[in-house]
Amino acid sequence: MPAADVSLLRGLLLQFALRILLAVFIGTGLLLQPPSANRWLHWGILAAYIASLTVWAWWAQRSADHSDQRTQRAVSLLMLCADLTVVAVISVETGLSSPETWTSDVLQHGLFLIPLIAAAQLDPAVSTMVAIPTVFTFFVVNWIDREANGNExxxxxxxxxxxxxxxAAGSVALSWIQQAKTRTIVGLAQERTRLLEEVISLEKRERQSLSERLHDGALQYVLVARHDMEDVRDGSVEGMDRVDFALAESSRLLRDVVRELHPEVLARAGLKAAIASLADSIGARTGMRVQLDADGWPDDLRTDADYLLYSAAREFSTNAIKHAQADNLRFRLAHNGSRAELRIADDGVGIPPDRLAQSVEDGHIGFASICTKVLATGGEFAVTGSPGTVISIAVPARTAGRQSVA
Structure with a gap:
């Protein structure tokens, strides 16, 4: 059940319980401290209130969660007016017609329940509209009973x-606080659903991308090698060379895919060593000046965020190589006990927001995938810098253990 519906149901149950308590309180007061006049009028007013309470409970059970906000507010105000009216009319009438009895003095305390019932609406506007007449009615009833109480x-x-x-003021504040909490919970639930849908969609697209890489890469070389096997059977040396080349390329492409799916150095030596290896590889392949600042990350530290951070480092460094036209690339890795931080900076042309959005629409999902996964963990993701690009990632990171590094 959605969080908003749960809050609505609990509020309705609380209102019903408080109204039952109010009806019992009034009935008990009329029995134990009966007025000297117009008794049947008072019991008739109570019976009419109980009937209206029954109708409201029936509506709440069948239609409350299907009604729009305007209808819910109108019904809530109407019923709160009935709550206030039954206490006010009986208290005032008994105070005027039976000043020698304690009926009015007892029943006026039922007004204390009205703000509580209003607070259960989780609507500050309703609570405010009910608070003012409640306070005014309480003052009027005490003013009427003042002479009967010996000029109090x-x-x-x-x-x-x-x-x-x-x-009454507290009920208004409580309504506002509870409404804000409900909205926050609903917003968080909606955000969680959105992130989950994005993660599922991105994983699907990543799998499709992996399938296309295998099909268009290694599989094509395997098919070529199979085709050239006919020449190899005929004793062709050139055919054998082509098969050897195709199988070597296929092996290289498969190793690249396997390395991206689960880098060996990350599993063997940890995140710090894996990013150091990545930095050395980038420098050797591209000629870029690559620096790694990992003094804040112990050599033997393992966390549950290692793979996500390594994927981010690999993805964004690849982007810098392909698109940034950068000469320098810098990684900064740190761990403060509960959060892991990764910062990747280059001195390239930068990434305008419109180009980033367009790249996602065109199917380049690396940025969107990493960003979605970071946010889904409760982390922070930011892209700044122009010229150049600075990508900052901070995620919760529970320690998975420390292993000795040979």
């Missing part, structure tokens, strides 16, 4: 009214 001092009346006012 105004200070006492104002003090008790202030308590009701504080309760």
């Amino acid at each position: 001092p105004w200070g006492s009346i104002l003090l008790r009214t202030a308590i009701v006012f504080g309760l």
Whole structure:
């Protein structure tokens, strides 16, 4: 069940419980402290309230979660008006018609429940609209009962009214806090769903990309070698050379794919050694000046974020080689106990936001894939710099263990 629906259901259950308590309180008050006049009128008002409570409960069970916000607010206000009316009318009427009894003095305390019922709406506007008449009604009832209570001092009346006012104000604040929490939970749930859908979509596209690489690369050389095997059977030396070349290229391409899927150095020696190996390889292949600052990462440290960070380093360094026209590339790796940080900077032409968005639309999913995976872990991803590009990644990283490095 969605978080918003759960909050709505709990709020409705709380309202129903408080209204049952209010009805029981009024009925008990009328039984234990009966007024001297108009008893049937008071019981009739209570019966009408119980009937309206039954109708509201039926509506809440069948239609509350399917109604729009305007309808829900209108029904909530209507029912809160019924809550306030039943207490106010009985308290005021008994105070006027039966001042010698304690009925009004007892029943007026039912007004303390009204702000609590309003707070359960999780709607600050509704709580505010109910708080003001509740405080006013409490003051009026005490004013009516003042003479019957031996001219109760105004200070006492104002003090008790202030308590009701504080309760009403607290109900408004509580509604606002709970509404904000509900919105935050709903937003987080929606963001989680979106990230999950993006991860699934990106994984599908990555698998398709891997399939295309194998088909267009290694598999083509294998097919060529199979075709040339006919010449090899006829004793052709050239055919044998072509088969040897095709198999060598196929092996190289397959090793590249396997290395990208699960780099051996990462599994054997850890992230620091893997990125150092990556930096050395880039420098040897391209002639770029590549630096690694990993003083903040212990040699033997392993974390559950190692593969993600290595994939990011490989992806963004490849982008710098292909597109950035950079002369210098710098990696910075650090671990502060609970978070791992990777920073990749080059002095190339930079990445304008519109070009980054266009590259994702064109099917170049490396950036989007890494970014989505980082955000899905609760991490942070940022691309800055112009000219040049600085990519900063910070992710939660639980220590997976430390292994001795031979």
